[in-house]
Amino acid sequence: MRHALLALSLLAPLVGAAQTVERVEPAFWWAGMHHPELQVMLYGEDVGRARATLAETPGVTLDRVVAVENPNYLFLEMTVGPDAEAGPLALTLEGPDGTQTLDYELRERSRRPGSYAQGFSSEDVIYLMMPDRFANGDESNDSIPGMLEGADRSDPNARHGGDFAGVLEHLGYIDDLGMTAIWFTPVFENDMTPAYGAYHGYAATDMYATDPRFGTTDEFVALVDAVHGRGLKVIMDMIHNHVGDRHWWMDDLPTSDWVHDWERVGQTNFTGPAAIDPYASEADRRQLVDGWFVREMPDLNQRNPLLAQYLLQNTVWWIEHTGIDGIRMDTYLYPDKAYMARWARYVLDAYPDFNIVGESWVTNVPHEAYWQDDFAAPGDGYDSDLPSVTDFPLAFALRGAFTGGGPYAIYETLAQDHIYPDPNGMVTFFDNHDLDRAYSDADDLSALALGYAFQMTTRGIPQVYYGTEVAIPNGPRTGGDGYKRLDMPGGWPGDARSVFTEAGRTEREQEAFEVVRALSRWRRTADVIHHGxxxxxxxxxxxxxxxxxxxxxxxxxxxxxxxxxxxxxxxxxxxxxxxxxxxxxxxxxxxxxxxxxxxxxxxxxxxxxxxxxxxxxxxx
The missing domain is CATH 2.60.40.1180 (Golgi alpha-mannosidase II)
Structure with a gap:
């Protein structure tokens, strides 16, 4: 590794003003967690030059203090053993010009076992929504002073103002529709420039905070609880491949290899086969993994052990704090694959009933199968430990089958299911937030009805893109992805009509709604479809x-x-x-x-x- 890891005992004494601590991440932890290790990142001027100690605490030890090349960071590596009890951990940072005491909070685990981290399975129907485009229940957070982008519904590629409050208002609609789980695209803070348009959430600028334009973290927790109150589940979208270039790290990186160097590696080659190709050049493989997705998304280096631990803990923190039931991991094949397998094991060891689906946007079944748990690829022996993978090969077959291509491609794709370790664990779909809506532009609704009937009855875990139930169309292609992500009519105050009510739907929308609801609600109790x-x-x-x-x-x-x-x-x-x-x-x-x-x-x-x-x- 290029960055320097220095034991604190070898550091020179602090000179000048006393150290200050501006950030502590994670801000708190819990006693009684499955994994006893806890890494706390401290950030502030000259904090890395301080001497850190922990007051004697039963069950808790400060094992190592790690300073790095940037003196504004300090990493505390602790063990929180099974005998540790909830309460403050007294940490002292001492320098010649001052001493600072931090009472780090160790909380009691408050969630009832079985009430969260439930996972998802072929018994579920997942409703994928982009919160910014679903419903706006709180206009006061549309534009927040100090944040770089406010709401502008006139621009299809800008932020529109949908939020947690809007979702909360329409949980009854989602429940009545027959859905059993909600997948939110990322809810992390994305304080990016308007020119980039980060309403989608995939350019995190703070991985320990929700975006205030969606609502506070406490409001997200309340939303998860409300979803659970209806017997539904929550799937959270995460990204460990990259962050946004406005992430607070980017102004003052902990180490020179925290992110990959754009000037050296540039953009990824987007060639997924390089990750599994037994004949791939190392140059191509590195370009895939180390290259940036886009210029606005710095590529994280998961081979840095401090960053790797940070990301592992960040996942566990969101599960434990919010009570989510599953994760969809974005761009799964682009990060370091050894890290991704370690991450999946780490999460599932802590939460055995949890489930994870990895986004692997590939075109053929053998490549898709490589990323599912227990595939154990011949030649390299890689096992991802990933239970579920997005079934893009089936999606591509399905998208053309009922709009002129015929169903043989579906048959042929399913005939290859012997390659998957668990075909029933695959997440099926015919469109999502990255694809054109598959059937909404058809002259009639027969294509949607045929496709939806297939998806609700074939093997796997069906994912339904919001608005499919009312045949939301594709919008005008204006140079961005916004045309695939139109607002739900009626989700905003002042909308002329609301598709959330029968009275507000057109005849076409009501026809689509009735087909989708009938099949989804029937599927809830159709065990032969779940497991047959x-x-x-x-x-x-x-x-x-x-x-x-x-x-x-x-x-x-x-x-x-x-x-x-x-x-x-x-x-x-x-x-x-x-x-x-x-x-x-x-x-x-x-x-x-x-x-x-x-x-x-x-x-x-x-x-x-x-x-x-x-x-x-x-x-x-």
């Missing part, structure tokens, strides 16, 4: 048929719980040969559509399927 087996038949004439089933070994086909899904992507009606499906239908008599409640006779040799229609049949 999947049998698919090769698509013929743009008709794709598959079964989700769960039966005792040796029982007759069709016995137990069975759902038959028929997706006719053709523009004409089709006649389905039921005899071809006998191995799964057996002697079942009827199938009831879970949306329309229509009953179909399955004892006949054929079944007529109207054009552009999805049938989701509970077989009797």
């Amino acid at each position: 087996r999947l049998t698919q038949f090769i698509p013929r004439d743009d008709v794709y048929v598959y079964f989700r089933w769960d039966e005792d070994p040796g029982s007759e086909p069709g016995a137990g719980s069975t759902v038959m899904v028929v997706l006719n992507a053709a523009s004409e009606g089709r006649t389905l040969d039921l005899g071809r499906l006998a191995e799964r239908l057996g002697s079942v008599a009827t199938g009831r559509d879970v949306v329309t409640r229509t009953v179909y006779d399955l004892t006949r040799p054929t079944l007529a399927v109207p054009a552009r229609t999805a049938l989701v049949l509970e077989v009797q």
